[in-house]
Amino acid sequence: NAGVTQTPKFRILKIGQSMTLQCTQDMNHNYMYWYRQDPGMGLKLIYYSVGAGITDKGEVPNGYNVSRSTTEDFPLRLELAAPSQTSVYFCASSVMGSGSYNEQFFGPGTRLTVL
Amino acid sequence: QQQVKQSPQSLIVQKGGISIINCAYENTAFDYFPWYQQFPGKGPALLIAIRPDVSEKKEGRFTISFNKSAKQFSLHIMDSQPGDSATYFCAAGGDGGATNKLIFGTGTLLAVQP
Numbered sequence: 001n002a003g004v005t006q007t008p009k010f011r012i013l014k015i016g017q018s019m020t021l022q023c024t025q026d027m028n029h030n031y032m033y034w035y036r037q038d039p040g041m042g043l044k045l046i047y048y049s050v051g052a053g054i055t056d057k058g059e060v061p062n063g064y065n066v067s068r069s070t071t072e073d074f075p076l077r078l079e080l081a082a083p084s085q086t087s088v089y090f091c092a093s094s095v096m097g098s099g100s101y102n103e104q105f106f107g108p109g110t111r112l113t114v115l
Numbered sequence: 116q117q118q119v120k121q122s123p124q125s126l127i128v129q130k131g132g133i134s135i136i137n138c139a140y141e142n143t144a145f146d147y148f149p150w151y152q153q154f155p156g157k158g159p160a161l162l163i164a165i166r167p168d169v170s171e172k173k174e175g176r177f178t179i180s181f182n183k184s185a186k187q188f189s190l191h192i193m194d195s196q197p198g199d200s201a202t203y204f205c206a207a208g209g210d211g212g213a214t215n216k217l218i219f220g221t222g223t224l225l226a227v228q229p
Contacts (some may be wrong), residue, residue, distance in 0.1 A: 004158070031214065031215050040221055040222070042219040042222050043219040044219075045216060045217075048214060048216060050214055056214075090158050090159070092158070094215045096215075097211070097212025097213060097214075098212070099211060099212060100211075100212045101147040101149075101164070101208050101211075101215055102212065102215055103149075104161070105160075106158030106159050106160065107158050108156070108157060108158050109156075109157075109158055
């Protein structure tokens with residue numbers, strides 16, 4: 001199993017451009033998450049999904065959109081890139097909880113710079 | 116209410132020493148407290164986790180101490196090694212696993228000097 005894969009690894013965008021960060025997992029996990037990591041700020045949840053066709057906002061959803069058409073894929077869309085979106089983005093997945101918590105498995109991250 | 120406060124921001128420990136990282140929370144609905152370890156250029160990975168029905172959990176050189184009344188928990192790394200040098204995040208979950216969502220602390224950069 002490849003686990004959680006993310007593409008691209010690095011990207012530089014100009015202000016106002018759009019892009020999609022790709023995330024795929026091959027562990028048949030129901031739950032998927034998008035985080036952003038900024039220095040000294042930890043990990044902030046952007047969006048999450050508990051299954052195909054179901055998504056919901058996290059702590060910092062503004063400026064982002066997601067979709068979940070399959071169990072495997074959970075792309076994150078930036079429509080109008082802004083310098084404040086310069087960050088490292090992590091995708092994660094976990095099995096569905098059944099009255100208990102389960103480990104989140106993280107991808108290697110995408111480093112995005114908006115200039 | 117939803118924050119998890121982590122300290123220190125950075126920590127330098129000599130090889131063989133004990134590394135201690137502390138976290139505090141306010142929301143008493145939190146019922147799951149994991150620690151994640153992140154190496155440079157990699158995603159975080161689960162290190163160890165605890166539920167509030169126990170006060171301590173040990174896995175090898177890593178121990179979580181949990182104080183429910185003080186709403187605090189800490190990670191202790193015994194016999195710290197240079198290979199332990201990484202960023203450590205505490206986190207808390209409060210929905211019983213219904214969505215498995217976590218609130219993360221701000222991270223501690225640990226450097227273990229040989």
